[in-house]
Amino acid sequence: xxxxxxxxxxxxxxxGKRENVEVSAATVGEALASLIAQHGDLRRHLFADDGRLRxxxxxxxxxxxxxxxxxxKTPVREGDTISIVPSIAGGRA
Amino acid sequence: MSLRVTAEIAEQIRALGxxxxxxxxCGALLGRDxxxxxxxxxxxxxxxRQEDSPRNRFSVTADDVRSxxxxxxxxxxxxxxxxxxxxxxxxxxxxxxxEHAWPWYSYIIVxxxxxxxEEITSWRLEDDRSSYQAEALEIAARARS
Numbered sequence: 001x002x003x004x005x006x007x008x009x010x011x012x013x014x015x016g017k018r019e020n021v022e023v024s025a026a027t028v029g030e031a032l033a034s035l036i037a038q039h040g041d042l043r044r045h046l047f048a049d050d051g052r053l054r055x056x057x058x059x060x061x062x063x064x065x066x067x068x069x070x071x072x073k074t075p076v077r078e079g080d081t082i083s084i085v086p087s088i089a090g091g092r093a
Numbered sequence: 094m095s096l097r098v099t100a101e102i103a104e105q106i107r108a109l110g111x112x113x114x115x116x117x118x119c120g121a122l123l124g125r126d127x128x129x130x131x132x133x134x135x136x137x138x139x140x141x142r143q144e145d146s147p148r149n150r151f152s153v154t155a156d157d158v159r160s161x162x163x164x165x166x167x168x169x170x171x172x173x174x175x176x177x178x179x180x181x182x183x184x185x186x187x188x189x190x191x192e193h194a195w196p197w198y199s200y201i202i203v204x205x206x207x208x209x210x211e212e213i214t215s216w217r218l219e220d221d222r223s224s225y226q227a228e229a230l231e232i233a234a235r236a237r238s
Contacts, residue, residue, distance in 0.1 A: 009171060010197035014220075044222055045196060056193055058155040065155070086158050088175050090190040090200070091117055091143070091150035092182035 001026065001078040005035050008084050014041040028059060029072035031082050046084070058085045095229035096174070096199045096215045097132040103232050105136055107210035110178035110203040116147040121161035122174040122199060131173055131199060134236045137161045150189070151177045174199030174215075181206055184214040186225045194218040199228055 002024055007015045015021055021038060025031035032053075036043050048054050059066045060083040066074045076082065109118045120138035124131065139157050143150040153175070165171050175198060179185075184204035186194070194200060196218045204211045216225040 008195075010195040013197060041220075056195075060155075085155040086195055087155045088119070088153040088158060088195070089143070089151065089193040090119075090175075090177055090187070091146075092179040092187050093149045093189060 001076070003031055003076045003078070003080045003082055005031055006081060006083040008086050010086065011042060011045055011084065014045065015039045025076055027072065028061060028066050028074045028076060028082060031076060032059070032072070056087045056089055058087055059083070060085060094129065094217065094226065095131070095231050096201075097130070097231040097233055097237075098201075099134070099236050100232050100234060102133055102136060103213055103230075106176050106201060106203050107213060109136075109138060110180075110205040111208055111210045113141075113178060114205045114208045115180045117141055117143070117149065117151040117178050117180060119151040119153055119175065119177040121153075121158075121165070121172050122176055122201065123161070123165045123168065123170045124173045125170060126173050132237060133173060133199075134170060135168065136176070137164050137172075148180060149182075172198075174201065176201035176203065178203050178205050178210075184212040186216050191218065191222070191225055194222075194225070196220055196222070200225070201230070 005021045023031045023034035122133045123135040124133040139153050141147050141151045143152045161172050184202040200216045203213045215228040215230045217228050
């Protein structure tokens, strides 16, 4: 079913400069896979080499963080909005 | 590729870095991005959420990022990057910085030695995540209109 994925500003250059991308999916994991299939350059920024979502990539379904739902198995319904929201980290060592 | 900041904002970042020493301080850079002419016109200071090692790490939550974006949009600006301090360490990105960086954003680093702010630099992550590219930091007397 169609759901909208909101792309954060720093990743828009890798998604055809689009603010959102429509995908067809039943779960968050399927939605992200479909997003990557459309825009392959997003992969390295969203997923680590082991295939897991990077720790500073946060995914929300509507206003809910998927870490507190069923993570990438979280179901999505038609009309849901998936948001990719950065968290920021760094430091001298 | 360059980042324009006013002398006042550069001084604010240095002052925040010195005031927060020996901990790392951090916040968002609010401004405008027009291809090659990126400009910072305001800061949005944030708490360093890294409670276990604030002397050598900083972190900002997704909710903090959303707050910064709301503050930017309220001023018809956008979040163009982030600043943080390196206490007793050069203003160069670490491997930890690179691993956690996002593309496109400008990352300003201020070095703070024994409580006194020193060098201030800016960096952008390469699109393939392999390294940081130094970004010319243009310190201007005032913002563009």
